[in-house]
């Protein structure tokens with residue numbers, strides 16, 4: 451089983467980083483293929499916390515090669531800081547462990563500034579972006595104005611492309627948002643410094659590198675960022691991110707064919723969270739919502755924003771299973787449900803008085819639905835040290851079986867806490 455994709459099946463923050471970290475010990479390669487520093491993958495090893503934004507979560511395993519591939523928008527300033535922090539913590543000691551694709555899109559300060567200026571200007575219609583410049587950077591790629599990572603190594607070409615890319619942004623910053631324009635000369639000098647820091651990681655042909663690995667039967671893990679419902683085309687548009695977050699994006703963003711992928715692992719929390727604006731049918735504004743947020747430490751790893759919390763939405767999860775082709779599920783943070791008298795699962799929606807189990811994809815329709823719940827008894831025991839299904843209380847086991855039966859996909863991994871060892875492997879995946 452050499453190629454496996456790990457994706458989030460909700461609105462992000464499902465715990466993909468932990469799953470990828472655990473799988474990485476058995477992987478030869480981990481490939482990040484979309485998104486940028488809007489992602490925040492939290493890893494806790496021996497009680498020590500590492501938050502990664504751009505470097506693939508496989509970095510904690512010295513024998514695993516990490517590739518940042520073409521589909522990523524690469525904030526080079528942030529990446530340099532992230533690499534320095536990893537090195538200061540004794541990680542990423544070997545430069546050959548990280549490869550950055552020459553064809554990844556470079557994200558610079560003006561993308562961030564434009565993203566933030568737009569959000570500020572939007573007043574009541576904010577998307578609630580992370581302010582990391584993701585939208586403007588992908589716009590550059592689509593409008594053929596992007597600077598690619600490989601361009602950084604040809605200063606003349608870079609200067610020319612920088613001027614072209616900044617021209618319109620400066621017009622917007624100065625005249626629409628009444629802000630200071632970008633100082634191109636200063637930025638150019640800064641870029642040269644960052645480029646030297648990143649030079650050791652340059653990969654001129656990342657699709658070829660990945661193909662060679664697959665051909666040699668190496669284990670390659672494709673690490674998704676954000677979640678299915680934030681997908682640019684299939685998410686809750688316009689309250690989505692600017693990249694494709696579904697499993698197909700692993701192929702597009704890294705340059706491999708769909709027939710190369712063997713398994714697609716969907717990561718889902720035992721409840722739901724969302725950061726930023728947009729519809730959220732099972733959202734809770736009561737003490738259960740507070741319990742989930744507090745016990746689950748539901749604050750954004752990138753922005754520190756409080757996450758909105760609600761019950762697990764199986765209608766949305768079944769949609770995620772369909773559009774990603776999910777073959778196996780990992781159920782995360784089930785320990786957070788400990789102490790709740792009852793647990794609810796949204797099994798259907800009511801739309802205009804009619805019951806349906808079909809997730810609506812038309813923008814706006816999701817805000818009209820009313821969730822229909824199945825309620826099951828909870829448990830009070832602390833389950834954070836459970837090592838096998840048998841260690842779980844009967845009610846927790848019933849809940850897991852019920853979720854698996856409702857969605858028709860095996861739950862092969864159950865996470866009962868943030869640590870690597872707080873994981874129940876129902877079935878080996880890799």
Ligand code: IMP
Pocket residue numbers: 461462463488489490577578579580581582583584585675676680689690691692725726727
């Ligand atoms: P952007 O990706 O910064 O443009 O933000 C667009 C939407 O995606 C906002 O609702 C963000 O809160 C959300 N978002 C982006 N990245 C993440 C993530 O890693 N986890 C959860 N939500 C995210």
